[in-house]
Amino acid sequence: MISKEVFNKRIKTDGVNIELGPFSFNIKTTIPNAIEEAYINYKDHEFLDANKFIDFHISLERPKGIRRWIKPNVEFYFDGHSPFKPLPLPQAYPMLEWGMNWCIANYGHYFLIIHAAVVAKGNKAILLPAPQGSGKSTLCAALVNSGWRLFSDELAIISLKDASVFPCVRPVSLKNESINIIKSRFPDARLMPSVHDTTKGTVSLMMPGLESVKQGNCPAKISAIVFPKYQLEVNGKFEVKDKSQTFIELIQNSFNYHVISNQSFNIAGDIVESAYCYEYIYSDLTKAILDFDSLVDLD
Amino acid sequence: MMENITIAGNLFIRCFSDGVVVFNGATGDTHKLDVLTGKILYYLESSMSIDNIKSTLEIEMPEQSIVDIDEYIGKSLNMLHEYSLVVVDERRVE
Numbered sequence: 001m002i003s004k005e006v007f008n009k010r011i012k013t014d015g016v017n018i019e020l021g022p023f024s025f026n027i028k029t030t031i032p033n034a035i036e037e038a039y040i041n042y043k044d045h046e047f048l049d050a051n052k053f054i055d056f057h058i059s060l061e062r063p064k065g066i067r068r069w070i071k072p073n074v075e076f077y078f079d080g081h082s083p084f085k086p087l088p089l090p091q092a093y094p095m096l097e098w099g100m101n102w103c104i105a106n107y108g109h110y111f112l113i114i115h116a117a118v119v120a121k122g123n124k125a126i127l128l129p130a131p132q133g134s135g136k137s138t139l140c141a142a143l144v145n146s147g148w149r150l151f152s153d154e155l156a157i158i159s160l161k162d163a164s165v166f167p168c169v170r171p172v173s174l175k176n177e178s179i180n181i182i183k184s185r186f187p188d189a190r191l192m193p194s195v196h197d198t199t200k201g202t203v204s205l206m207m208p209g210l211e212s213v214k215q216g217n218c219p220a221k222i223s224a225i226v227f228p229k230y231q232l233e234v235n236g237k238f239e240v241k242d243k244s245q246t247f248i249e250l251i252q253n254s255f256n257y258h259v260i261s262n263q264s265f266n267i268a269g270d271i272v273e274s275a276y277c278y279e280y281i282y283s284d285l286t287k288a289i290l291d292f293d294s295l296v297d298l299d
Numbered sequence: 300m301m302e303n304i305t306i307a308g309n310l311f312i313r314c315f316s317d318g319v320v321v322f323n324g325a326t327g328d329t330h331k332l333d334v335l336t337g338k339i340l341y342y343l344e345s346s347m348s349i350d351n352i353k354s355t356l357e358i359e360m361p362e363q364s365i366v367d368i369d370e371y372i373g374k375s376l377n378m379l380h381e382y383s384l385v386v387v388d389e390r391r392v393e
Contacts (some may be wrong), residue, residue: 242315242317242318243315243316243317243318244315244317244318244319244320244331244332245317245318245331247313247315247320247331248320248329248331251329257329258327261322261324261327262309262311262322262324265311265313265320265322265329266311266313269313269320272315273313273315
């Protein structure tokens with residue numbers, strides 16, 4: 001584990017080189033709360049030497065001029081360019097995480113990238129593709145606090161060679177009501193302080209568990225694709241979903257299907273063909289955890 | 300009247316038990332087709348003539364009348380044409 005002193009010094013000067021699954025990031029910033037939260041979230045990850053090739057060079061910077069002092073802002077930079085509008089300074093750390101997602105989704109074209117949470121037990125991974133507001137991250141957080149290994153709560157990174165899914169172990173982004181749901185259901189879950197008034201409402205990032213981080217380079221086979229949806233007062237149940245429809249919804253959730261076209265068509269087809277495909281409407285996390293545990297026993 | 304059918308180039312077809320998906324490499328579009336339409340596209344891609352497809356479907360779907368099969372093929376060709384997966388060119392033959 002890297003010491004806080006070394007981490008702080010590096011991130012303020014040359015940047016820290018962090019390996020996240022198949023990608024590597026060089027992260028630079030001098031913003032104190034972003035440094036603090038980056039250290040808490042990434043201290044157990046693999047750090048790369050300065051001479052290693054880095055995929056993404058990113059930084060968080062405070063703008064010069066009046067916005068440095070009045071309603072202070074923060075800007076995200078990727079290779080020296082700022083692809084987003086500045087955000088209020090208290091949103092610095094979430095902005096770093098969103099920016100990292102953006103880098104992978106826009107440039108990780110050696111993989112098929114799908115907007116989905118991914119969790120695994122043993123060598124069996126489950127993809128949870130769903131739009132924002134479906135309860136995907138809440139379910140993902142509940143599962144990883146119940147013995148499942150976290151791959152990602154946002155991005156399924158799928159090999160174009162063998163359709164296996166790679167971990168990219170980073171914090172789970174909990175929003176609004178789901179923050180208190182997870183806090184009260186899992187008092188040991190380690191959540192960052194809530195950040196209010198973001199475009200997604202109130203956001204709190206949940207740290208990944210050490211076991212997930214340790215296995216951050218071990219891909220798994222996708223054994224099921226489950227489209228989750230939170231709904232009040234329903235008895236959680238898996239409903240088998242048509243494979244052809246699953247295929248269409250899977251590619252609709254992809255960031256780069258259209259970029260890698262026929263190769264991604266073949267890979268998405270292989271995944272759907274070999275995986276169980278379900279819809280899962282749930283309201284009770286305890287039942288959901290039991291139901292998902294039963295998926296591991298499927299051949 | 301006869302139909303001249305041309306298949307779009309660079310098609311990728313994946314058949315599932317409940318439907319077929321097809322990627323058109325020329326347009327970059329992906330479409331979901333019902334099983335029968337997917338099957339007809341698959342046969343057309345294997346250079347089968349419409350007459351051969353008709354007789355094959357008659358064997359595969361003995362419960363359907365020839366009129367129904369003709370109707371299915373007509374509807375499927377319309378759909379495939381709409382999706383630019385085939386070009387159906389109707390020519391009047393003297």
